[in-house]
Amino acid sequence: MEINNPREPKTNALVRFAVHRPVTMSMAVVGVIVLGALSLSRLPLEFLPQFSSNNISVVALYPASSPQEIERLIVRPLEDSLGTINGIDTLSASASSGRGSVSVSFLAGTDMEMAAVDVRDRVDRVRHLLPDDIEQIQIRRFQSSDIPVINFDLSARWSRERLFEFAESVVRRRLERLEGVAQVDVRGLRTPEVQINLDPARLRAHRIDLRQLNSALRDNNVNLSAGEIREGSRKLLVRAMGEFTTPEQIRALPLGTMGLRLGDVAEVAYTFPRQDNFNFLNGIESLTVAVNKNSTANILSVVDAIKQELKSIAALDAAEGLDIRVFRDASTDVRKGLGQLRDAGLIGGLLSICAVFFFLRRIRTTLLVALAIPISVVTTFVLIYFMRAAGLSDITLNVISLAGLMLALGMLVDNSIVVIESIFRHRNELQEEAATAALRGASEVALPIIASTATTMCVFMPLIFLSTGGRFKLYLENIALMICVVIVASLVVALTVVPMVAALILRGQQARPSRFFASMSRAYGRTLDLTLRHRLIFVAAIVAMFIGSLHLLSNIERAYSSRSLEREIIVKVDTPKQYSMEQIEALYDEVYRILDGQREALDIADITHAYDRGTGRSRAGYRRARQFNIYLKDEDESSVTTLEARNRIRQLMPVKAGVSLRLASGRGHYGTTGIEIELAGDEASVLALMSRQVADRLAQLPMIRDVDTSLESGDLEVRVVVQRERTLAAGLSSRAVASTVTNALSSRAVSHFKTDDREVDLIMQYREEDRETLDQLKNVPVFGAGAPLPLGALADFTFAEGPRSIERENHQMRVKVTAQATDARASYGAMAAVESIMSELPMPPGYSWSFGRWNRYMRQDQDSGFYALLFALPLVYMVLAALFESFTQPFTIMFSVPFALIGVALVMHLTGQPWETMTIIGLIVLLGIVVNNAIVLIDHINHLRTLGYSRDEAIRLGGQHRLRPILITAITTVLGMTPMVAPFLFPQWFGPVEGRAATWAPIGLVIIGGLTTSTFLTLLIIPTIYSLIDDASQFARRVVRNA
Template sequence: MKLVNTSVKRPVGVIMVVLAVIALGVVSLRGLAVDLFPKIDLPIAVIATSYDDAAPQEVENLVSRPIESAISSVEGIDTIQSQSQSGASLVVMMFNNGVDLDQALLDVRERVDQTKGFLPESAGEPNIMRFNPDQMPVMWVSITGKDAAALTEIADDQIVPYFERQGGVASVTVEGAKTREIQLVLDQSKMQQYGVNPQEITQALNSQNQSASVGTVERGDKDLQLRITGTFDSLDDISQTIIQTQAGATIHVEDVAEVNDTFKDSNGLTLVNSKESIVLSIMKKTDGNTVEVASNIKDGIADLNEELVDGVDLDIVIDTSEFIQLSIDSVVKNILLGGVMSLIVLLLFLKSVRATIVIGASIPIAIISTFTLMYFTGETLNVLTLGGLALGLGMMVDSSIVILENIYSYRQKGYSLKESAMKGASELAPAVIASTTTTLVVFLPIVFVQGIASDLFTPLALAVAFSLIASLVVALTLVPMLSSKLLSKAMEDHGRRYWFNRFLDRVGNGYARILKWTLKHRKTTVAATIIAIIGSLALTPLIGAEFMPASDQGQVQVNVETATGTSLSQTEEVVEKVNERLAAYEEYIEMNYVSVGGGDMTGMGGGGGNQATYMMQLIPASDRDKSTTDIVQEMDEDLQRVPGAEISVSASDAGMSMGDPIQIQLNGAEHEVLRELADQIVTEIESIDGIHNPSSAASEGVPQMNIVVDKEKAAMHGLTQDQILGQISLQFTGQLATQYREEGHEMDVTLIYPEEERSTISDLQDLKISTPTGAVIPLEEVTQFQEMQGPVSLLRQNQQPQMNISSDVLDRDLNSVVSDVEDKLKSIPFPEGYSYSMGGQAEDMAESFADLALALVFSIFLVYAVMAIQFENFLFPFIIMFSLPATVVGVMLGLFITDLPLSIPGFIGIIMLAGIVVNNSIVLVDYINILRSRGMDRFEAIIEAGKSRLRPILMTTLTTILAMIPLGLALGEGAEMQQPLAITIIFGLTVSSLFTLVLIPVVYSMFDDLTAKMVRRKKKKA
């Protein structure tokens, strides 16, 4: 080949190109973004709409349903889900894979704009946004020290603006802050005495708290801008605001209300290590680098701690980049360890440091070239792409080994160094290209697989493909060039036999004896193979299956939920009891962050006064004697003894949430029936082995008082329903009157009644309603009161009521648990019109396995097609394909021995094996054909080919297997993700290689006999 000859003749040019590639690779490496996982592009969008003070039923009927109906006909939508809760509606749209989401969102916006006029006037503007899994905080930072009010001011004025200026930061959210508010506490008796109502007070405040431009006047040769300034400059201005009564008298605000400079009522409490704190959750930009953003924030914390006043400290609560960095470091170590093990194998076989250097040079150059290709294709440096490099590490040297061995054979025949390099490399270049191609083509179908499996493993496939392409180029250029310069004395015996060669000779002789026996007992060999395959498949129920392996990130989440409607203070008492229990785990907990009544830790969900959420960061896995799962189980068992609350403990995955392992979606016509079914199903599945903390969205409901307005009676007093509701709302929630600005800060001025007048049912019943005529009547004269339990939230899917049941899975594989859950569900009688479906990880696993199974079939076909082109024959590729079924034995045996269920990474490993295991068979069958073409008898050709090809087969197999052993052992943080992939390849390739050396010669001879019979029959007929 010209490429080979040119590289040997122009060594300086090759060296300069290599140096340029290395330089470009180093630059590309610095530009690669670092993250835990590849970016997942989910075709999901959400529409969020507020509807203040509305109950879930009203939100569903007046907001969620109209929006669902409007968008249901948008092209490309697969599923529409809605959640209606008090004061807010959330509509989630899931589109089909491949849909142009930008165009789809334009269509959604157009439909929603047409619907706005049908929504209630008090409903907020629908906010349409694309869902992004990256929209999760990358870091939580606590501010401790002074009182919460002072800390809030420091956070708003200094810390938040500083953090938002850091590179890659999208936004900073403040939790646990105290918001300043000017409250005008109304005195009802004085208001009645002076004959004023809250609306008149609001009008007076607004009219006297404004500035405006009113024109210009000339003064000499200049125009003067006329401006009336009337905004409040102090609290005295608010107190002295003039109110004109209906009787014509003039009074001030302070005559009917007490002006208090205070803070808004807190609906939550934030504690860090049991101390009240303010916590900042920091979000990165969509294209931001998690590690880089975290590094910028850490540098910012160091700078701010020097500038902040004494007694105020910033501390990192949770840093998701730490696990990313540890995971990346562990994968890099595994790559280096695997590389060293491969080089040791090469040195053992080649008995030459120079020859090892020639082949070993392909590893770093291939890796560096891969970084360049990853940079230009927009991939990130993550656990999976680096894992792809580690998995491809042993395969990188395969092409170089084959080329070098052939170069050496020509050298032994007396050719010069240059001639040996050119002839040896050129002769096997087509075979090496074909062999690499069979490995590469198995990844093509993976690229076209859709969903999460594609998003996660396409980058891995690209990384392996890039590294193999780079190693092939190195084998055809750098290896021949270096061989022509460095191998003048390599591989010389110096008159004595190398001990390892003697060992290989004995192995070869033993293999020849086994091969002779199998060729004489062909039926027995085939039958034994079939029995081994069937036996391994029988292990399938014992192995099980799961979606993705869980990684020990050392993060634990505890959810505490007291009875619905429980006050914040009561929930805080339960939290104190939980803290007492958690004291027993102090040796494992590095940081403990709890939000009481403030929602979840993601910043995306709402909460209530009856809820508290803990997020605990454990010490690194290497520093503790228990796994996160063990701690979660012990903690969960311990916390179940805390009375007055439902408590669940789970391991948290801050890097990439895959959803609940088990999610049962109930659908039907009535929410109430779904609630009853959900409670029954939770009770039924609790007893299933492996089910952990099952729960349903059908909570016991919020205690509520329904106020039914008698419209006829209200009309007799000149009142409308809106007027009555407005006065009730003012009494119990207050009313925003105006804004007050002080030193650049704006704060609300709120009308509110004293707390003792808005706390009990009696206060509600005794409420006085003002009529348009100025008369005052009791509320109960125009309304009726109905006490009941109202739902916390209402769910719908595809415009039909829905209820979800979710559960974690512990100490058992997901597939087995799902099977038992479905058996239970089949035994439950569902009312007519009601049904269930499995969602969560169970659904994703089923879809991904189906897609990957199809990809495996296409991969096998492509491998066969490449071999058919290489051999210009359909029979020999068919013979070689018999090495694939035996792979099942190794895969099943490996997963069973290591106690790992089959998962998506393991499935990817099986697909990779389809391209790897045939390489040994290609080498063997090709050499048998060469020997037979030279006139050698078939039996002797098979024996000779087996003995002579044993050495390169062992070399390529061992380098691939040993390079993956560190990953197979799951050494270091985050290695659990690649472990199933490595295990399938290690065991699958090992067992398949053994079968290849024995079974393929037998199959070859059997098909050769069959072909000979068919040829004789044709001759007889002719």
């Protein structure tokens, strides 16, 4: 049909300004490039996005105390007080030897600043109920800056004392002076203390009461502010000084009036305490150092400065023989992300340019794409910087946002390609002048590319309404914001820079049609005519394909696991409590030799292990961990996967009676396949029985292994039961007896001693050889009204085994049963099997079970993802309805979504990819971009119909006109994501599928699969459905008119 007087098309104001004011636009582009360079240099580089948890923890350290004592004296008062705060989700508590903690988890949306004030207020209210000699109470809220940016070990063939002193006075102090360093934590470090080792025989001979001696030390070691005085016009502060300044002064402390000194009854020494915790790196005893950076510091600059400083320290004469070994470096992930972004940009950009040239066969036009890519990227950095400056966002460049930028690179040129192709068609096929072709061609597609950008952005709006935080929201927020910024930048470039440059570079180019594409267009037109003649048959075939894809999707495994970016294997070691230190050392040496012998076979980079004595005091800051940490080489340097290495190590572990060796992978949360069950109730004995029953049942499941419980038998306790009648008869109280025992045995500090550079604990207790046996304990003298009595005359002694730790949640005791799924892809099935077993287990009244917090978070993440996906569908429809001013045409476009599911089902089935958090994120991103092709197609068909073409002619011509941009944008998007998914698809070329490849590839796989099928089906089925819906609309209108 020939149209003689087509209506003069309207032009877009932004495009018109860009084409008519090329000098102004050129200066704007130069300005953006300059601002982009400045913005990129000032954007903070992080390992992970900035975040703060909804948890606030209160930690109290009380050395030389049993878990039961910690629970009674510290945990329960704090628990009762903190439990009155509003907005609490869960209240959990833990009591272990020397340490008590209460963690308050608040509901989403709680003002955490006010919550922190409430927590501090509740702690202050009960401070008088807690022991007076608590060393410190810490209130913590976990933030992203609490994750160390670098971990390294210090080892040397030196004495322990020399290593401790060097780590404290040289390494820590020099690193803390570096700009950007917030904290340096040396784990395994023992600080010196003043030990007053009492001789009980001399104390007894001189009738010295331990309680009075304790008071004498405290009362004679003071430094107090005493007020102020005025002398004339001067105000003078008064301070009472009476503290010890040297160990000699402590030895010279008078005891009584007979000239007796403390040194006569005790040995006073400034020394290191006995070592109870041992850390090793590659078989050599070491200290582990963790360094945190300030929240605003650049991770690359900080880590580089730390490494340079470590080189300077290693070059010192005093450091001869010192070995510094970095085994975890967060900047490596950031550098890899930047490198992969660079490679993806170069490879994806080059492939996109080649695809454009293949379809357009014009060098000048292709150069427009090459120009649009860097300008869009630079504009992205400018927008991000100004969003941060305006307080609209706190996004940083981190491994998550960089992954979003990698995803967006595939969509970076979509808008420009649609504009370029439209300009190209006006110039080469409609024979228009260059400036006219640029103006009309860009204006013609302005609305559809704006609509495409809007639909891509709107799919992320449900994030605002997600009530749960967690990993899903954190990841998707960063990915979504980066994608939205990139496509907005590309939209601006497509409507300004592209038409402006096109009007200039196409001016001298002779218009000539492409024979290659003309033949492709004619073939597509014939195919389209065929589908329009047999609409119902063709639609039925597509529906059958969709039903088949739903069947495939229903059979795909669902995984609740999270992927770890680290190649780390943990071997946890439990030994019988009767094991001596010699047996523990022999066991660890044997396991280490086995692992050390597998370095080359398993590509092991470093092996660290730690153990403790398992008895005696547990000093502040230590956790009694017994485990090996095996760090594998990076996947780029290895051919062994973490799973293969873990399975091999499991086979190599020695089997010994009473010894448990359990394996996990990844950092925390029981690795990537962990399952955790929490049992809650009031009686520890009932929970212990239930946990053994659950563990026995889980061990019978074929998809479960490494079953364990959190019930660890503690140390054997000697309980001194004071007999009240005997005590009162001797003129004593139970407190006096207990205080005497504490003063004789406890390692708790009675006071503090200040040196030139530090404050250390002052410890008073019997000599070690005088506190080894029960008989020695029974002979401890207790002073009353008359002659001193032995402790054995005032108390009875019983033996009992206490728990190693006590866990509580919401005022109930809690026991955990943990296990590993045999495969990450089987984790959902394993959890379903566990849930079935637990539902059949009879629970006593008042007792309950639930999956552990990490498993609950993973389930919430996936539920949030499906919720966001379902909520995004109507949002896309509403945006399309508003843009097209139609209720029916958005339905036509929305059919692209089920077409995409066909490709998603095929690619997930072929690659064995399960449903997990990352695939859901991929689906959400896919939903935003899969409708873009249909938008471009339907908008042009509507445009042609307004010009007077019949419906079928408009459909055929619209399809032919939009065939090329649809194919180019789909191909460039797929090619742009190729660098992300290639390592996942071809591990034989790229190494083990782990780390970033395993984490982000599922997103790219879903998008590539869905976009591929949707593109081809959009070109064939969308025109058919458009005609069917148009017929239905016309029929409905006739019915309404005739009604």
